[in-house]
Amino acid sequence: MSESTPTTGPWPDAVFRLPAWVAEVAGPVGGVFPTATDRMALAVALARRNAAEGGGPFGAAVFTADEGRLVAPGMNLVLPAGTSIAHAEVVALTVAQQAVGAHDMDDGAGTRFELVTSAAPCIQCFGAVIWSGVTRLVCGARKEDVEAIGFDEGPVPADWVEQLESRGIAVQRDVLRDEAAAVLRDYAASGAPIYNARRGGSD
């Protein structure tokens, strides 16, 4: 493997780095968030702060599913990381996998992990959740809340919840939905950019 070998070519690294302000919002690694509401409140707070810092209005975090220990916060880093891949869910999952030391966080025996996201996943993040090894997904705002302000979620299958559950990923929706949707509405009202919407599409 070549993880410790810098490329000899001229191609740049791509880096997902959490912003300095994250500790102010998320507190320490391993902080305990007992309930789904507690966990979603963090995801929503990350979304709101990220928007205030000039980023997209999306936050997420990975927790241990039972105890609710914070493993990794995430937020939309599309602009600072310079890549369309860096949605809040992808950032939280990627940082969590680094922290846990496993590209598949479900080893079938040990600790189980959950992803909490301020908004239902777009088509990319729907797929990313499947491969990540989380066994639970908790969502705040719905797709229609996201699309109401002009963001595009892409062609997420109508049966996306059933698709995840058939793969062993439990889904809980509408946790602090109003608070999560308010972040989106406030973002749109501020006149901040709605990216990824140019090419439209029917859903």
Add this chain to the structure above:
Amino acid sequence: MSESTPTTGPWPDAVFRLPAWVAEVAGPVGGVFPTATDRMALAVALARRNAAEGGGPFGAAVFTADEGRLVAPGMNLVLPAGTSIAHAEVVALTVAQQAVGAHDMDDGAGTRFELVTSAAPCIQCFGAVIWSGVTRLVCGARKEDVEAIGFDEGPVPADWVEQLESRGIAVQRDVLRDEAAAVLRDYAASGAPIYNARRGGSD
């Protein structure tokens, strides 16, 4: 924005770094690959070398669509990068976006970009393609070739080609399909790990 501010928290960065051997396979930045076959031959060669180096049997590259100048090679870095996100397509797109300096490579006026991948995209990468700004996708092996050796592509919509084309992304399939599928078969025959397959699923 916080791109230049290291995190003050203890959360690790996630880094996609191309391996040192990539220059041996891909040649210099800006090398010209005139035809779809030329471009796919590179993606397949990246897949084969990556498998030989202990990685997944998947390669990809981003080119300028008209001239065929190499913008970024990619390969499956799930194991060395330690994240399930780092499929070949995501790596190529992310590095290309760094190289181009744009999170959306389609500015609607200038150079257009294409993603060439040794295998049809899984559900995550299908979504990633939509947000990336490429205007053309070229695939080698088909989903059934990938799934024949036990990898899971996830619930990719049956009309995925039409979904991409409706969003302005042209799709060409079956370019060097036999050569691309041979990399997959050789990988499986070598007894190398088929990850991301444990939870199964119907497609």
